[in-house]
Amino acid sequence: MQVVGVTTQHEVHVASKTHKFRMNEMLVIEDDELFKPKGEVVETFSYNRYIPMGMDKGLVDRDVLETLEAIGYDIGQDDIHLAKVRLFEEAQKPIQTGAAVRHPEFSEIEHLLLTTGPEKGMVLGEVKSTDFIAETIPERLQGLMLMHEQGKTTAQQGVPFIFDIRAMQQYPHIGVFGGSGSGKSFGLRVMLEELMKLKIPALVFDPHFEMNFSGKTEAHKGQVDYDSRYEVVQIGRDVGVDFSALSTRDIERLLGAAGSLTESMVNVVQTLHKKKDSYQSFSDRVANLIEALDMGKQKIDGMLHDGGMSRDEIARYGTFKKLLDQFGSLPPSSVKGIQWRLHRLNQAGLFQQNIRAIEHGIHSGKLVVVQGAVWLLQVFSSYVIGTLYSKRRSYKDAKLQQQQAQFFPPFVIVTDEAHNFAPKGFDAPAKSVLKEIAQEGRKYGTFLIFATQRPTLLDETITAQLNSKFVFRTVRGTDIQTIKEETDLTAEEGKRLPYLRSGDVFVSSAIIGRTMAVRIRLAHSTSPHTMNPFDELEQMNAADDEEIIAALADFLPMAEMHVMQKLDALNKQASKAWDVSEWKEELERLCREGKLKKEKTPFATLYDQA
Template sequence: MQVVGVTTQQEVYVVSRERKFRINEILVIEDPALNHPRGEVVETLSYNRLIPMGLDRSLVDTQVIRSLEQIGYDIGSDELNLAKLRLFSEAPHPVRTGCPVREPRFDEVRGLLVKTTPAEGMVLGEIRGTEALADTLDEDLRDQVHIVEDGAMRPQSGVPFLFDIRAMQQYPHIGIFGGSGSGKSFGLRVMLEELMKLGIPTVVFDPHFEMDFSETVPELEAYAPDFTNRWVAVQIGQHVGIDFSSLSTRDLQGLLGAAGGSVTESMVNVVQMLHRKKDSFRTFSDRLNNVAQALEEGKQGLERRLHGGDIDPVEAEKLKDLLTLYQQYNSLPLSSLKGVQWRLNRLEKAGLFQQDIRPIERALEQGRLVVVQGSAWLLQVFATYVIGALYRKRREYKDARMNGEDGRFFPPFLIVTDEAHNFAPKGVDSPAKAILKEIAQEGRKYGVFLVFATQRPTLLDETITAQLNTKFVFRTVRGTDIATLREETDLTPEEGKRLPYLRSGDTFVSSAVFGRTVFMRVRAAYTRSPHVTNPFEELQSIRQEQDENVLNVLLARLPLFDTDLLDAVTHVNRECGLRWDVPRLKQELDRLAAEGRIAKKESPLATRYDAVR
């Protein structure tokens, strides 16, 4: 291998007759004047005499071809392997043409590829193009990952990709981007497994109910850590909720806005006038309902009822209280009161005020991962409150320490969410957006970090996107999303062209920690998603199971005539838990007969179904 053609301080061309170049592999240029610079293959191709050169559109220009001919390469008959090599560090002057090029030893490039140790970092996958370094790899980096490729699992064959979680103090926040089927959710699962291994407190908002870590992949049982006591799943309304008495007036306004769109100024005025510190849900709800009733009946209606005849003392006292409320709050619009009532009732019916967030706080203090599950809109409402509450606890502790006071310790933690563009959309207000933007800009000082995954980076708030110092970019097809990622990362034009064609699980990692883009493949996850079953296989399995159950019930009653189907369908429904009618049973019997699983004999008087003999 040697350098050919015109060179610059950033890029050179390398040629070889015997060796084919691998994309993203690292090579060393033996130029003593530049202290043997290292570079990465960013583009490669092969020429041979059976393929027209097409010099005007090829990887190299006519000057490179001319230099190849001058140093002895026969363009017409030799197979030539060419590569564009991009230097990791800009050289003070161009590389000398003709310099030999060789594969490096691992110790020569460890600083470029590995920033931490497997014990202290997140072992996320294998760096592509590093297979040639396997023989010289340090012992502590061997056998760290397993890779799923072409439907089969293989052992590690290159350098493992280790992400230094401690570097987030300087380069905070992570973005995970990729289209449907790109491996984005799989990569997020692997990242959460590594956070559990390291015992880092994490809150995950899971709108798809897929972040379950209880089932281990059978092939990896010998290698998988025991995650049993490292994570907990909680459902909003069942295990966790909001302690209404702890809400400030501002918190309540945010929740009502999340429950049903934007809150008008008059609704804000209603909440500010009626909400009291330490109100329970019942006291605030009763006050709201009483004021609404007083405004509906009006002063004349209440006085008419009060003086209109015999009423018991309890009823009279209630009417007097309503008159007092009317005189105090008659300036409030009834429509705004009704709007607040509707939003409050919607949150209460969802079970939001039946629990508190202490299970989440307790799990974070134990260094566990908490998966918060619920419907999409309920997650957004709950996230508005819980993120702010947890962030305040951490901030109050750090501020107290800065002032020399003894605050109650609350650990640093990560906030992780899939479908992040729903929580912090660009150009549109959302319940959790304000607190997430604050954390994106200031959370690093307090040890609170974001991990955002989304299929549509273009729809994510630009302020937050700009603060994501590490971005995992999986296969992306949409031109607008690719353009956004090109603007927000250091992806080269060549890498941008590759984005629509990446295999599922392959990803570019653009990270300030590495100072460059690294191409890697995500390792095999230790655990399995509950949604991993192919839906078409599921359909076939359910059908087969249903057929077997129905056949087992019918076999005891065969032979069966079509005049007996009413009694038979009642028996089948009872035994198999079905809701068939007679026409449906006849259709199923005809299908089973067509498949040869039962026998069907027709006569002028009746149709007979019998067992196959």
């Protein structure tokens, strides 16, 4: 391998007759005057005499051709492999043309690949195209993971990619971007496994009900027991909002998430809500006011003056009169709008629990997965994130002022479909607290891991604060443009984004200082959604057929004319409610598929076991 063509301080061209260059392959240039600079392959090209087109464009220009001929390459006969190599550090002067090029040893590039060890960092995958230095990788960095390539599970070959999560104190927050099927959710699962391994408390919002770690893969052997390091809670069943702890502003946010509020509705909440109100006291006040407004002051006064009512009725109409005197100016439609939104949240179970289970899990260093519908997660996240962040912030502020305070641990907030929680261009319940954490959370030990298919739709303030970005396959042009603006991906890497394999990712991080190409390791756990839906359909159809054949067993052989006589018994045995024509259609289908056989006799048509 040799340097050919015109060189600059930033990049060179390298040629070889025997070695086919790979993208992101690392090379050392034997230029002692420049202390053997190192670089990475960013573009590759192969040429032979049978395909002579394109030699005047792109990677290969006239200067490269002349250099190749000068150093002994036969342009007309040889297979020539070329690569554009971008230097990791700018050289003081251009590289010497003709300089020899070789693959590095691990010790020469260790500082470019690793900033921490596997004990303190997140082992997320393998740095691509580092298998050339496999022999010089130290034992402590070998055998850390299994990889999944071309449908097969393989052992680790190259250098592990270990993300230094401790450096997030200086360069906080992670963004995970990628289109559907790119491996984004898979990569997020691997990150969560590493958080559990390191016992870092995390709060995960799971709109897809997929963050369960009970199913194990072959890669789990010898790894930590995740079952004791995470817990799953559902909104309305296990956790909810303590209504009496809410401020008026909190209630506005929650009701606004159930359905947008007009200014008049906001005024209703501010007027009717009292400090320490329970859900029951507040909803009763709203309901009583609606009834009083519907009846009107004149009718209520008449009922009170007429007499002949029980003590309870007198108290009830007295309450109506008092409410009208205080709040009679409020528009009935706005009060009813508040009641509808309040009822919707209560029906979802939001006000029937509290967040003690989440607080306990965070204190125990666990990963707490909160599951629920997207709209409900949006509502709940604003409350729970605000509460936990406030506790962490209060503890840190008290420590700085040398005051006693109850310890609350640092924690990580993780969410998929992040653009639903902090959208660009319009408000959302949790957006304000998430923006605050994005800008100031580093000081208090609260960090974000945001995954989204559409980075363009994510709030720009938050996107700008994501110091580490994991970019999986992305096809949409606007998203690619956003990613280019927010990372140091080169033009060549940007062009590759739509064609990345599932599980391949560009990691652009201020912690590393450059973009790295990584393949995510095989996860230790499986997602409940890994089965192909068409395989699922096939399995269910086969299971249904088995159930029907088993139900028919006691009746076979059976004449076609006897279906009517045995209809009730057949339906009971098979747990169906079919009529005669449906049973005959099903019997014919099973015969066509060879699962039953049909025989015609002089007296009847018989169905029997195949």
